[in-house]
Amino acid sequence: MIAQVIVDVAAKQTDRVFEYHIPDELGEVEVGSRVFVPFGPRKVQGFVIGLSTKSKYQGELKDLLLVVDEMPPLTKELITLSQALANHVYSYRISILKTMLPRVMRANYRKILVPVSAKAKKLRLFQGEPLDLNRVTNNKQIAEIRHLLRSNDAKVEYLVENRAKVKTESQYLLTKTKEDYVNIYEAIRSNATKQKKLVMFLIENYAKFPLLQNEIEQDAKINTVSLTNAVKKGWLNKKQVEIYRNPLDDYDKDENQNKKIILNPDQKNALRKIIPIINEKQAQTFLLEGVTGSGKTEVYLNAISATLKIGKNALMLVPEISLTPQMVEQVKSHFGEQVAVLHSGLSEGELYDEWRRIRRGEVRVVVGARSAVFAPLTNIGLIVIDEEHESSYKQEDNPRYHARDVAIWRSKYNSCPLLLGSATPALGSRARAQKGVYQLLRLPQRANKQSLPEVNLIDLKKANFTGGQFDLSVELVTAIKNRMANKEQVILMLNRRGFANFMLCRECGYVMKCPNCDLSLTMHKDTQKMQCHYCGYTAAIPRECPNCHSKNIRFLGTGTQKVMAELNKLIPEARILRMDVDTTRRKGSFKKILDAFGDHEADILLGTQMIAKGLDFPNVTLVGVINADTGLWVPDYNASERTFELLTQVAGRAGRAEKKGEVIIQTFNPDHYAIKLAQTQDYERFYQYEMRVRHAGNYPPYFYTVLISVAAKKEQNAAREAYKIKNWLQPQLNRQTIVLGPTPSAISRLKNQYYYQILVKYKKEDQLNQLLHQIQDSAQKVKKYGLSVYIDNEPERIM
Numbered sequence: 120m121i122a123q124v125i126v127d128v129a130a131k132q133t134d135r136v137f138e139y140h141i142p143d144e145l146g147e148v149e150v151g152s153r154v155f156v157p158f159g160p161r162k163v164q165g166f167v168i169g170l171s172t173k174s175k176y177q178g179e180l181k182d183l184l185l186v187v188d189e190m191p192p193l194t195k196e197l198i199t200l201s202q203a204l205a206n207h208v209y210s211y212r213i214s215i216l217k218t219m220l221p222r223v224m225r226a227n228y229r230k231i232l233v234p235v236s237a238k239a240k241k242l243r244l245f246q247g248e249p250l251d252l253n254r255v256t257n258n259k260q261i262a263e264i265r266h267l268l269r270s271n272d273a274k275v276e277y278l279v280e281n282r283a284k285v286k287t288e289s290q291y292l293l294t295k296t297k298e299d300y301v302n303i304y305e306a307i308r309s310n311a312t313k314q315k316k317l318v319m320f321l322i323e324n325y326a327k328f329p330l331l332q333n334e335i336e337q338d339a340k341i342n343t344v345s346l347t348n349a350v351k352k353g354w355l356n357k358k359q360v361e362i363y364r365n366p367l368d369d370y371d372k373d374e375n376q377n378k379k380i381i382l383n384p385d386q387k388n389a390l391r392k393i394i395p396i397i398n399e400k401q402a403q404t405f406l407l408e409g410v411t412g413s414g415k416t417e418v419y420l421n422a423i424s425a426t427l428k429i430g431k432n433a434l435m436l437v438p439e440i441s442l443t444p445q446m447v448e449q450v451k452s453h454f455g456e457q458v459a460v461l462h463s464g465l466s467e468g469e470l471y472d473e474w475r476r477i478r479r480g481e482v483r484v485v486v487g488a489r490s491a492v493f494a495p496l497t498n499i500g501l502i503v504i505d506e507e508h509e510s511s512y513k514q515e516d517n518p519r520y521h522a523r524d525v526a527i528w529r530s531k532y533n534s535c536p537l538l539l540g541s542a543t544p545a546l547g548s549r550a551r552a553q554k555g556v557y558q559l560l561r562l563p564q565r566a567n568k569q570s571l572p573e574v575n576l577i578d579l580k581k582a583n584f585t586g587g588q589f590d591l592s593v594e595l596v597t598a599i600k601n602r603m604a605n606k607e608q609v610i611l612m613l614n615r616r617g618f619a620n621f622m623l624c625r626e627c628g629y630v631m632k633c634p635n636c637d638l639s640l641t642m643h644k645d646t647q648k649m650q651c652h653y654c655g656y657t658a659a660i661p662r663e664c665p666n667c668h669s670k671n672i673r674f675l676g677t678g679t680q681k682v683m684a685e686l687n688k689l690i691p692e693a694r695i696l697r698m699d700v701d702t703t704r705r706k707g708s709f710k711k712i713l714d715a716f717g718d719h720e721a722d723i724l725l726g727t728q729m730i731a732k733g734l735d736f737p738n739v740t741l742v743g744v745i746n747a748d749t750g751l752w753v754p755d756y757n758a759s760e761r762t763f764e765l766l767t768q769v770a771g772r773a774g775r776a777e778k779k780g781e782v783i784i785q786t787f788n789p790d791h792y793a794i795k796l797a798q799t800q801d802y803e804r805f806y807q808y809e810m811r812v813r814h815a816g817n818y819p820p821y822f823y824t825v826l827i828s829v830a831a832k833k834e835q836n837a838a839r840e841a842y843k844i845k846n847w848l849q850p851q852l853n854r855q856t857i858v859l860g861p862t863p864s865a866i867s868r869l870k871n872q873y874y875y876q877i878l879v880k881y882k883k884e885d886q887l888n889q890l891l892h893q894i895q896d897s898a899q900k901v902k903k904y905g906l907s908v909y910i911d912n913e914p915e916r917i918m
């Protein structure tokens with residue numbers, strides 16, 4: 120047999136199928152397997168994407184060396200998907216295949232130097248074993264290595280290091296009959312109490328065996344020494360077994376179980392449309408547009424139940440799952456052990472375990488963040504995407520895929536419905552529903568008939584502030600105090616989008632910037648450093664202007680820490696929880712903070728955008744937005760959409776149960792339509808308005824867009840190459856197609872690279888895909904000049 124392999128070398132020349140002969144001793148090799156193959160002078164990893172009996176290749180095929188995993192990590196579906204996606208997102212197929220694996224399984228290559236000649240083997244350099252080249256730093260050694268390589272006394276090899284470790288534990292098995300153990304028990308000296316205890320345990324728990332070490336130790340307070348002795352005496356056998364780490368151990372399983380929910384008529388209506396399509400196994404996409412607190416989750420859960428009922432499995436995506444432990448708890452309490460969870464908050468081991476449970480067909484429901492769209496789940500009968508408008512569903516790095524597009528592909532492949540849900544659908548999704556491509560379902564009211572909260576706008580240009588800072592208006596502070604007097608809770612959001620805490624000199628206007636990037640440095644109080652958010656560069660906080668040495672410098676902008684200090688001063692009795700990137704860095708900290716807030720251990724939850732979505736706390740009656748505007752001036756065509764969506768979502772956290780909610784939004788632009796329409800939380804009106812804006816500007820969803828970015832160390836090289844691309848591309852496109860640029864990106868320099876970009880807006884271009892692939896291919900050839908070209912299909916950000 121012959122294996123068709125995609126090798127793990129990301130380059131144009133290798134972005135194709137290579138054939139290898141499968142030697143008999145490897146047995147049957149399946150499609151989807153990870154393999155190890157000789158490739159030129161090296162050995163590399165690859166994926167088997169097909170099998171054949173004949174080859175067109177004239178010469179003799181090399182042998183496949185080994186199969187890495189017991190079970191092929193990728194399914195046939197995922198192999199097929201990888202091809203379609205590579206074409207769509209202008210990525211090498213190997214990059215896609217690797218993206219489909221959990222992080223832990225993406226092999227690390229270790230370069231090692233292996234002695235060849237007898238002379239080399241005796242060298243001190245090797246000390247009897249190959250040398251790890253990644254560890255070599257000293258110049259003398261490097262010279263010696265070069266010399267050995269040139270004289271062919273040594274060669275470089277690549278070792279694949281699989282980081283994923285299976286967790287094992289000791290398991291004990293019985294060796295004798297129950298009667299035997301009784302006899303043994305009788306024979307033990309009466310003062311050997313530990314032995315007696317152990318054997319009695321074996322007799323009493325005879326039917327429960329085999330048992331894991333910690334099960335025995337926990338149950339019977341029998342220690343390891345006793346167990347080891349028992350094995351020596353032949354009373355027990357011991358072996359190592361594989362166990363799964365359970366990431367949901369710390370979730371309270373029946374928290375929601377007592378809450379019996381009777382579906383309201385809108386929810387029932389939605390399900391009446393969805394369930395027949397699940398049963399008929401049709402690839403229909405639904406858009407569930409339901410206001411905040413309308414009970415979309417309940418619709419998802421019922422649809423998943425219906426899917427399981429017909430013997431099919433369900434895949435559910437949520438944005439950054441660690442942000443919504445509430446959602447995970449609900450799914451878990453409904454479907455219990457049949458659920459696997461995949462997200463970046465898990466440890467590598469936990470992720471690997473969950474992933475294997477899915478691959479082995481041991482679970483029926485998968486919940487996860489963006490990359491879970493590649494879960495190796497089979498027999499899929501329903502895909503759900505919650506908060507489908509979330510921009511985190513688009514991966515910003517190569518491969519630049521959108522989870523929604525992948526879900527649509529899988530829905531077609533599996534012939535099953537896709538259910539998208541949001542209170543603020545992406546404009547493009549809503550437009551597709553308008554055209555009938557998706558079926559629109561609406562939940563226009565909150566689940567319990569409670570009205571949406573009332574929203575007040577505070578004009579920051581005229582506001583009265585309390586305290587010495589310009590962060591908190593009198594109205595907002597008064598409202599917080601009122602709510603606290605009622606023992607109700609408050610969510611305060613500080614918008615960090617397009618925003619920084621930077622240093623400005625009031626004498627000469629100097630702004631402290633990163634020497635590598637074109638960005639101002641952000642001040643971090645906790646680390647006492649000025650930091651670049653893109654490359655990580657840090658510098659000390661200056662006491663005087665680095666430019667003119669004036670002491671008259673200011674740190675502008677506000678941060679959660681500063682607001683927290685301010686609140687502590689103004690309302691000393693307030694208990695405040697802070698939630699931002701700094702307080703949530705450690706695993707599990709999200710859940711801790713949210714649990715504490717849910718248990719009313721604090722009055723105020725103060726956080727960045729991460730608290731805007733999905734939270735459901737019945738006791739929250741006031742939501743305050745400290746600064747609504749920062750995102751409005753980001754130079755992106757969708758800045759208004761993002762702002763409307765964020766404000767509507769965060770407003771929706773207030774008054775979700777019996778008590779009525781109130782929202783206060785502080786803004787410099789109370790007349791901007793995105794803010795005014797967020798005040799009424801009227802998505803449909805925003806949709807109508809924004810569609811006209813997009814139409815006038817020839818923007819999506821009226822046009823498709825592709826962004827071509829060119830990066831180089833020297834600015835003129837990036838610009839020159841960008842013009843070359845445009846001049847080559849434009850004459851080959853239709854007249855109505857718009858090609859904008861090249862322009863320097865809004866952030867034109869990042870990590871010492873200059874960026875120029877071209878935006879192509881088009882309605883119909885049959886050749887474009889092929890032309891872009893050509894651009895990508897020729898970019899490979901000029902790579903030696905330090906140029907790189909990125910192609911982003913339907914970019915979420917044009918900066």
Ligand SMILES: Nc1ncnc2c1ncn2[C@@H]1O[C@H](COP(=O)(O)OP(=O)(O)OP(=O)(O)O)[C@@H](O)[C@H]1O
Pocket residue numbers: 380381382383386409410411412413414415416417541542566567732733734735771775
């Ligand atoms: N039929 C119902 N009757 C009473 N309460 C319900 C019903 N359906 C859902 N709920 C409750 O309403 C609250 C809001 O529901 P859910 O969190 O699903 O809203 P949502 O639509 O996802 O909102 P958001 O978009 O703001 O996240 C929850 O506490 C839920 O338990």
Ligand SMILES: [Zn+2]
Pocket residue numbers: 633634635636651652653654655656870
């Ligand atoms: Zn930088």
Ligand SMILES: [Zn+2]
Pocket residue numbers: 624625626627628629664665666667668669
């Ligand atoms: Zn200065």
